[in-house]
Amino acid sequence: MRRGSIVQLALFAAVAATLGVLLALLPNWLPIAASREAGRIHFVFWFVTGICVFIFAIVAAVLGYAVWKFRRPPDDDTDGPPIHGHTGLEIAWTAIPFLLVTAIAIVSAIVLAKDDAAGANPLRIDVVAQQFKWSFFYPSLGRKESDELVLPVNRSVVLTMTSKDVIHSFWVPEFSQKQDVVPGIHPTLHITPDRIGTYPVICTELCGEGHALMRSRARVLSATGFAKWAKSGRAAGAPAPSAAGPGAALFTAQGCIACHTLAAAGSHGTIGPDLDKLKAEAARAGKALPAFVRESIVSPNAYVEPHFPKNTMPQNFAQKLTKSQLTSLVRFLVTSAKKGSK
Amino acid sequence: MTTFTGIAAEHDEAHVAHGPKPPPRGWRRLLYPGFLRAAWMAPLFFGIGSGIVCLLRWWGGWHPIWFGSIITLVGALVALPIGFLAGIGAFDYWVRYAIGAPTQPEDHSGHGAYSWRDYFRVNTDHKVIGIQYLTTTIFFFLAAGLLALMVRAELAKPGMQFFDNQTYNGLFSVHASLMIFLFVIPAFAGIANFVVPLMLGAPDMAFPRLNALSYWLLPIAGIMMLCSFIVPGGAFAAGWTGYAPLSVHQPLGTIFFNMGVQWAGASSIMTALNFLVTIITMRAPGMTFWRMPLLVWANFTTSLLVVIATPFIAGSQFFVMFDRVMHTSFFETGGGGYALGYQHIFWFYSHPAVYIMMLPGFGIASEVISVMARKPIFGYRLMALSLLAILVLGFSVWAHHMFVSGMAPWLRVPMMITTLLIAIPTGIKVFSWLATLWDGKILFCTPMLWALGFVSMFVIGGLSGIYLGAVPIDIHVSDTYFVVAHIHYVLFGGSLFTIFAGIYYWFPKMTGRMYDERLGKLHFWLTFVGFNATFFPMHLIGVQGMPRRVSDYDPIFAHWNMFISVASFGLGASTIVFLYNMVHSMRFGRVAESNPWRSLTIEWQVSSPPPVFNFDEIPQVIGNPYEYGVPGARHAVLGGVREGIGAEPVPVD
Numbered sequence: 001m002r003r004g005s006i007v008q009l010a011l012f013a014a015v016a017a018t019l020g021v022l023l024a025l026l027p028n029w030l031p032i033a034a035s036r037e038a039g040r041i042h043f044v045f046w047f048v049t050g051i052c053v054f055i056f057a058i059v060a061a062v063l064g065y066a067v068w069k070f071r072r073p074p075d076d077d078t079d080g081p082p083i084h085g086h087t088g089l090e091i092a093w094t095a096i097p098f099l100l101v102t103a104i105a106i107v108s109a110i111v112l113a114k115d116d117a118a119g120a121n122p123l124r125i126d127v128v129a130q131q132f133k134w135s136f137f138y139p140s141l142g143r144k145e146s147d148e149l150v151l152p153v154n155r156s157v158v159l160t161m162t163s164k165d166v167i168h169s170f171w172v173p174e175f176s177q178k179q180d181v182v183p184g185i186h187p188t189l190h191i192t193p194d195r196i197g198t199y200p201v202i203c204t205e206l207c208g209e210g211h212a213l214m215r216s217r218a219r220v221l222s223a224t225g226f227a228k229w230a231k232s233g234r235a236a237g238a239p240a241p242s243a244a245g246p247g248a249a250l251f252t253a254q255g256c257i258a259c260h261t262l263a264a265a266g267s268h269g270t271i272g273p274d275l276d277k278l279k280a281e282a283a284r285a286g287k288a289l290p291a292f293v294r295e296s297i298v299s300p301n302a303y304v305e306p307h308f309p310k311n312t313m314p315q316n317f318a319q320k321l322t323k324s325q326l327t328s329l330v331r332f333l334v335t336s337a338k339k340g341s342k
Numbered sequence: 343m344t345t346f347t348g349i350a351a352e353h354d355e356a357h358v359a360h361g362p363k364p365p366p367r368g369w370r371r372l373l374y375p376g377f378l379r380a381a382w383m384a385p386l387f388f389g390i391g392s393g394i395v396c397l398l399r400w401w402g403g404w405h406p407i408w409f410g411s412i413i414t415l416v417g418a419l420v421a422l423p424i425g426f427l428a429g430i431g432a433f434d435y436w437v438r439y440a441i442g443a444p445t446q447p448e449d450h451s452g453h454g455a456y457s458w459r460d461y462f463r464v465n466t467d468h469k470v471i472g473i474q475y476l477t478t479t480i481f482f483f484l485a486a487g488l489l490a491l492m493v494r495a496e497l498a499k500p501g502m503q504f505f506d507n508q509t510y511n512g513l514f515s516v517h518a519s520l521m522i523f524l525f526v527i528p529a530f531a532g533i534a535n536f537v538v539p540l541m542l543g544a545p546d547m548a549f550p551r552l553n554a555l556s557y558w559l560l561p562i563a564g565i566m567m568l569c570s571f572i573v574p575g576g577a578f579a580a581g582w583t584g585y586a587p588l589s590v591h592q593p594l595g596t597i598f599f600n601m602g603v604q605w606a607g608a609s610s611i612m613t614a615l616n617f618l619v620t621i622i623t624m625r626a627p628g629m630t631f632w633r634m635p636l637l638v639w640a641n642f643t644t645s646l647l648v649v650i651a652t653p654f655i656a657g658s659q660f661f662v663m664f665d666r667v668m669h670t671s672f673f674e675t676g677g678g679g680y681a682l683g684y685q686h687i688f689w690f691y692s693h694p695a696v697y698i699m700m701l702p703g704f705g706i707a708s709e710v711i712s713v714m715a716r717k718p719i720f721g722y723r724l725m726a727l728s729l730l731a732i733l734v735l736g737f738s739v740w741a742h743h744m745f746v747s748g749m750a751p752w753l754r755v756p757m758m759i760t761t762l763l764i765a766i767p768t769g770i771k772v773f774s775w776l777a778t779l780w781d782g783k784i785l786f787c788t789p790m791l792w793a794l795g796f797v798s799m800f801v802i803g804g805l806s807g808i809y810l811g812a813v814p815i816d817i818h819v820s821d822t823y824f825v826v827a828h829i830h831y832v833l834f835g836g837s838l839f840t841i842f843a844g845i846y847y848w849f850p851k852m853t854g855r856m857y858d859e860r861l862g863k864l865h866f867w868l869t870f871v872g873f874n875a876t877f878f879p880m881h882l883i884g885v886q887g888m889p890r891r892v893s894d895y896d897p898i899f900a901h902w903n904m905f906i907s908v909a910s911f912g913l914g915a916s917t918i919v920f921l922y923n924m925v926h927s928m929r930f931g932r933v934a935e936s937n938p939w940r941s942l943t944i945e946w947q948v949s950s951p952p953p954v955f956n957f958d959e960i961p962q963v964i965g966n967p968y969e970y971g972v973p974g975a976r977h978a979v980l981g982g983v984r985e986g987i988g989a990e991p992v993p994v995d
Contacts, residue, residue, distance in 0.1 A: 029885050041814045045885075048812055052805040059772065059801050066779040067794065071786065072716070077940070080717035080782040082971035090721050093773040094766060101762035101808070108812040109755050115814065116751065161748070166588040167681060169746065169821060173887030176818040178746045182682060183587060184675030187748035200896065204821035204889040206581050208588060209507045212892035271507065309508050310575060310593075 008069070013061035020053035020060075031173045034195040034220065037115040038176035044111050051100050115177070118190045119156030125149070127159045129168035129181040131314070132210030132271070133258040134201055141230050149201055149218040151193050152226035159189045164255075165314075169205035172218050180205055193220040209312050210259055210271045247332020250325055254317070264336035272313060273305040278337035281305055293333045297326065362451045362460065375431025376463060387425025392417035411594055412667060414573070419601040423562045431464045432555045453550070454954035464558065466550035468539050469952060471557050473852060475532025476845065478557075479525045482564045484917065486520035489513050491914050498907035500897045510893035512577030512595065516567055519582045519599060522699070523606040524564040526837045530702035531556075531613045533844045534641045536852060538617065540945035540952060541635050543626025543961040543978060548619040556612040563606035570598035581891060583692070586673035586684035590665045597666070600659040607652045610698075614648035617641050626944070626978065628963030633977075635943050635967040636725055640705025643729040647694045647701070647736065655691035658684055682749055689740035697736045699833055701729055703840030704771055707793045710843050711775050713941045714790040715782030718968040720774045728767035735764045745816045754813050761811040768804055772797060788862030792843035795870050799835025803828060806881065821891075824884030830877045842866075842920070849927070850934030854951045857931060861923040865916055872913030876906055942977040943967050957981070 033039045070080075126137040127149075138144040149172075151157055161170065161181040170189065171178040174197075179189040203214035221229060248265055251257060257267035262275040273281060282292035285303040295302050300313035321329065365374045372378060395416050399407045427433060431452075438445050454460070454467045461474055493513050496504050505513065539547055547553045570577040575593020578584070582599075589596050621642050625634070634642075661672035662684065671677025673684045712719045719725055738760040741753050775797055784790065806828040809815045819825065842865075849857045879902050884890075888899045895903070937946040944961055945952070959981030969975030 027882055029882065031885075031887050038818075041818050044812055044814045045809070045818075048809055048815060052808060056801065056805060059776065060798070062776045062780070063794065063798060066776065066782070066784065067786075070715070070779065070782050070784045072783040076783060078716070078783065079971035080715060082718055082969065082975075083720065083777075083781070084718050085721040085724070086777070089773075089777065090724055090770070094770060097766050097769045098763075101765050104808065104812050105755075105759050105762050108758060108814050111814045112754065115817075166591070167585055171821075171889070173818075176814075178817050178820055180747045182748045184679075184681055185748050200887070202887070202889050206511065206585070206588065206891040208592075209511065209579075211511070212507060212894040309506060312508060 009061060009065050012065045012068075013057050016060035016064065017053060017057035020056045024049050024053060032195070033176065034172075034174035034193055034197060034199060035177065036192040036194055037190065038174060039194075040111045040114060041176040044108055047107055048104055051104065055097075055100075116190060118158050119192060122156040122158045122190075123152065124158050124160065125151075126162060127170055127181065128162045128164065129170070129203070129207075129214075130164035130255045131166065131208050131258065132203070132214040132269075133255045134170075134203075134214070134216040138230070144230070148216055150226065150229055151191070151218065151220050152223050153196050153220050154192065154194055155223070157191045157193070159191065161187050161189065166207050167205050168203045168207045168214065171202045171204045172199050173202070174199040175218070178204060193218075196220050196222060209309075210269070213269070213271065214258070246325070247328040247330075247335075250321070250329045251332060254320070254329075259313075262333075262336060264332070264339070273308055275333060275337070278333060289337060290330060290334050293330045293337075294326065297321075297329065362456070362463075375429070375434055377430065379431070380426045380429025383429035384422050384425040387428070388417045388422040390425075391421025411597070414594065415597050415601070415663070415667060419566060419597065423559075423566075423605065426562065427555070427558055430558065432551075432558050435551055452554075453546075464554045466546070466554050467954065468535050468547045468550065468553060469852075471553050472532050472534075472536025474557050475528055475535055475560070478561055478564070479529040479532060482520050482524035483529070484921075485564075485568060486517050486525060487914055487917065489517035489520070491910060493517060494907040494910040496893055497895070497903050499904065500895055500900050502894060505893070507893050508576055508579055508593075511579035511581075511891070512571065514891060515579050515581050515584075515599070516570065516577050519567055519578075519602070520564065521833070522582060522695070523603060524560065524567070526699045526833060526841070527610060527695070528560055528606070529841050530641075530644070530699070530837075531610070533706065533841070533848065534617065534637070534702060535613070537844075537848060537945055538638055538641055539620060539624070540851075540948065540956060541638055541943055542621065542624055542629060543944050543957065543963065544620060544624035545956050545960075547616050548624055549616050552612055553616050556609045556616065559605045559609035559612075563602045563604075563609065566598050566602040566605065570595035570602075573598070583688065584659070584662065585688075586662050586665065587675070587681055589662050590673065597663055600663040603659045604656055607656045610648050611652050614645035614652075617645040618649065621645075626961045626963050628978075630963075632723065632726075633963055633966055634726075635705075636708035636719060636722070636729075637702070637705035639726045639729055640701045640703075640708075643733045644698055644701045646733055647698050650737070651691045651694040651698070653691075654687050655695075658687040658691070661687070682744070682747055685744050685747055686740070686749075689743045690737075693740040693743065694736045696832070697732055699837045701732065703796065703837050704729065706840045706844040706847070707775065707796055709941075709943070710789045710793040710847050711778050711797075712968045712970065713939050714785045714787065714793070715779050716785075716970045717778050717782045718966070718970055718972075720777035720780075721770070722966070722968065724770055725774055728770045731767040732764060735760055735767070739764065742811060742816070745813050746820045758811055758813050762808065765804065765808060765811075772801060772804070787846075788857070788859060788866060789843045789847035791863060791866040792839050792846065795866065796836060796839035796843060799831055799839060799873070803831030803836055806831060819884055821889055822884035823880040823888045823890055826890050827877050827880035827884060830873075830880070834873060834877065842869075845924075847939070848945075849924075850938050851945060851950050851952070853928050853931070854934055854949075855927055855929075855931035856934045856938065857927040858923050861919055865919040865923060868916035868919060869913065872909055872916055875909035876913050879906055942969060942975070944978045944980075947978065947980050 030042055030045060033042050124139055126139065128135040128137065134147065136146045136149045159170070161179055163181040163183040165183065167183070168181040169178060170181055175191050175193065177189055177191050179187055197220055199218045201216040201218050203211060207214060251262065251265050257265050257269065259269040259271035260273065260275045261268050261270065278293065279289060282289045285292050287295065298318040300315055301310055304310050365371055365376065372382065392413050395412050396407050399409065435445060452464060452466050455465065455470045461470060465471060496510055535553070573594050576595055578592060578596040578599035580589040580592050580596065584596070584599060621638060664670040665672055665674055671679040673679045673681050675681060708719055708725065739757055741749060741757040742761045745754050806824070810819065810825065810828060846857060846862055883899045883902050888895055934950045936948065936950050939946065948956065957980065961978040961980045963978045965975055965977050967977045969977065
């Protein structure tokens with residue numbers, strides 16, 4: 001080392017390491033951990049961060065030092081020393097990263113195995129995703145349905161995923177657990193919530209036009225709170241399906257509520273036209289209200305409201321719905337539209 | 343034997359530089375290869391393609407006979423581009439041969455550029471093609487960059503401001519597709535096209551006509567992707583990953599992506615084959631594999647990746663299209679298809695594609711760092727071998743994009759191990775560059791700034807890659823802004839920085855003029871600061887819980903998003919400095935000498951710009967390419983031209 005000094009280099013490394021540590025500690029990187037899995041995943045995060053700060057410090061120190069120390073003087077056109085390599089160094093920077101990544105792999109594999117194991121007597125919940133709505137079913141509670149994921153604290157939960165259409169992805173940042181919901185297969189996800197609170201459920205796989213709005217909530221309740229909720233007549237926040245007949249239930253089950261606003265169903269979607277204004281829309285289309293509603297369900301592109309894009313509403317309801325289902329859905333919408341503007 | 347030497351002699355005589363033949367006058371001009379002929383042949387082929395569709399539908403009894411989406415697919419996206427290529431003359435030589443007509447002896451009238459018009463026709467000169475590639479890809483870089491700024495404008499505030507959801511999804515999908523398929527991959531192909539034959543001491547690529555065809559496929563692919571904005575339903579909006587089954591049910595624009603990828607992919611494969619044959623068979627005497635510059639090594643491994651991997655994405659897009667137009671069920675669960683099958687096939691290409699977008703940049707960085715530090719590349723052989731290690735390992739890691747996809751759970755740990763192992767050859771490269779810098783005589787000119795910027799940004803991208811490689815962390819950050827930050831550190835801080843390094847480094851060789859050093863440095867610093875301000879905070883909001891590919895988000899991320907959007911506009915503005923520097927210096931820059939960097943590699947030993955046929959006499963390679971500091975060391979000896987060696991250093995500051 002002709003012009004380099006180990007002491008100066010070490011000083012650079014210390015500065016770089018300090019910067020790295022500050023960058024790791026000052027911002028509030030991780031969301032709060034609300035499940036045991038999140039706690040373990042956060043541990044892996046900090047383990048990897050430690051290794052990364054170490055590597056960053058070395059690289060930044062050498063690079064910074066070289067830039068500072070080995071500038072070419074303006075009138076110097078000589079070359080550097082012809083060093084072609086150094087076997088010892090080359091072995092070192094092959095072996096040390098190998099050891100570091102092996103450590104990361106081992107820690108990750110252990111945490112993964114723990115996170116994948118369900119605890120004793122888990123609560124089983126079916127998660128059903130469709131464009132652009134989450135539904136949660138509780139088989140142990142008589143297949144109770146809920147729009148929100150309601151969980152008891154400190155009990156292992158197994159979520160079984162089903163998609164009705166395209167790929168979605170279930171994520172609660174505070175649980176740190178994520179699973180794609182894929183049509184045709186039923187992957188599972190294990191969560192043991194350990195912190196009471198309300199957290200967002202987010203779809204993280206691009207699933208079409210309403211992807212950004214495909215959200216719900218996860219509520220972690222105390223054991224008694226959950227028992228009380230389980231006994232309650234219907235899921236909190238879910239619309240009353242039976243009150244308005246089968247049409248209202250279909251409006252929820254077919255996912256209409258994700259995109260359309262309809263007071264009678266308690267929905268506030270803005271992707272599709274506001275169905276509380278169906279009368280005016282039928283007038284614009286120049287059709288009688290029931291005929292207009294039926295046509296808009298079976299062939300949505302026949303008339304599209306101004307400022308709404310074509311081809312957005314699924315075009316397969318004519319195949320998906322039975323005749324009687326279609327009739328009751330139309331009846332429900334027509335009734336609510338007439339009520340809405342009396 | 344006599345005929346062969348006869349042809350060879352005739353061919354050599356044709357090497358006397360002469361311009362293209364003047365086009366005929368009058369109506370015959372319509373038959374002369376060029377845009378005029380393309381203007382009637384493209385519609386003609388569209389008619390033929392549409393006619394075949396209508397005929398088949400009439401014969402099969404399908405109604406309606408004129409069916410918009412199939413006509414668009416067959417007529418506009420397949421037949422019309424073929425008609426255009428035939429019109430500009432990309433197939434003329436082969437068609438004559440195929441129909442048994444006498445082939446025209448090669449008179450090199452389609453070789454070299456004598457006026458700006460020669461860049462707008464089928465040209466077989468690798469240097470012209472290289473510049474055609476670079477200007478085309480920069481055009482699509484600007485288009486894709488503007489799309490990114492539109493995305494950032496929408497994201498500046500929560501809620502919807504400028505676009506509806508579907509349009510927004512189209513903006514980021516087309517942004518990514520153009521950047522990947524029309525900028526990063528072909529921009530590297532463009533630089534290599536110009537430089538690699540010169541570095542090898544070869545007069546041209548092995549298959550010059552194929553080379554010309556590969557280039558002309560590219561604008562077709564790019565225009566196709568951009569055109570998806572004007573069809574009913576808007577641009578393809580399932581992301582550049584186009585996951586099935588969503589992409590099967592998206593509006594018509596999706597087939598513009600399905601087919602655009604085919605044209606761009608065909609272009610990549612042809613170019614890669616051309617590079618492989620050129621590198622294997624056309625090295626100058628004495629140029630053994632272990633004397634090849636690392637840029638050549640990088641393009642050799644990249645070409646292997648392209649040739650092996652690209653057919654997989656072609657297949658995946660064909661399957662999606664078949665599911666749509668022919669109602670097959672490759673990925674449709676209802677018909678027995680397997681939705682995850684798409685992801686496996688797609689990533690079997692698209693992970694190696696990350697290295698397709700990275701390895702040529704490694705090559706450029708090695709060239710620039712060695713020359714500007716005036717030192718031999720540290721551990722040359724290990725640098726070449728680590729490229730090969732990345733090539734092999736790169737095919738064993740695709741499922742790390744699928745840790746949360748629902749694939750077989752046991753597949754995750756093996757894929758994590760192979761993924762983390764890639765850090766080792768990559769680390770070897772980074773440490774070797776650092777060791778090359780150590781004790782050097784570093785010249786901080788623009789290409790060197792970009793190369794060092796690349797090393798530092800790529801290290802950050804590599805470290806965030808470790809997070810993503812560790813399965814438990816990946817489960818948390820998958821499909822969040824952390825991933826957006828990571829890929830931009832790798833592909834913007836990595837690939838794009840090396841592309842800029844390459845453009846500035848070879849600018850004097852390509853144009854014969856020097857770029858403006860002050861503007862180059864200004865461009866670097868504006869980009870460097872803007873880049874970090876834009877993309878670093880994305881790590882944070884991603885870990886905290888902001889998913890990617892959303893037009894609207896939780897208001898808790900509003901402040902950071904506003905900051906990122908403002909920074910991104912600064913980043914976008916820095917491109918103006920680059921464009922001005924390029925356009926201005928090309929015309930008014932200081933005339934460059936043949937070897938302004940005092941480099942040893944062969945491309946700098948010929949004039950700037952190089953002669954039309956590169957070398958009067960094939961060079962003789964006598965040593966390694968990076969022997970800086972070794973007294974009297976030479977890489978190659980050229981017959982007549984020796985002006986480059988030992989030339990006076992150029993004060994570039």
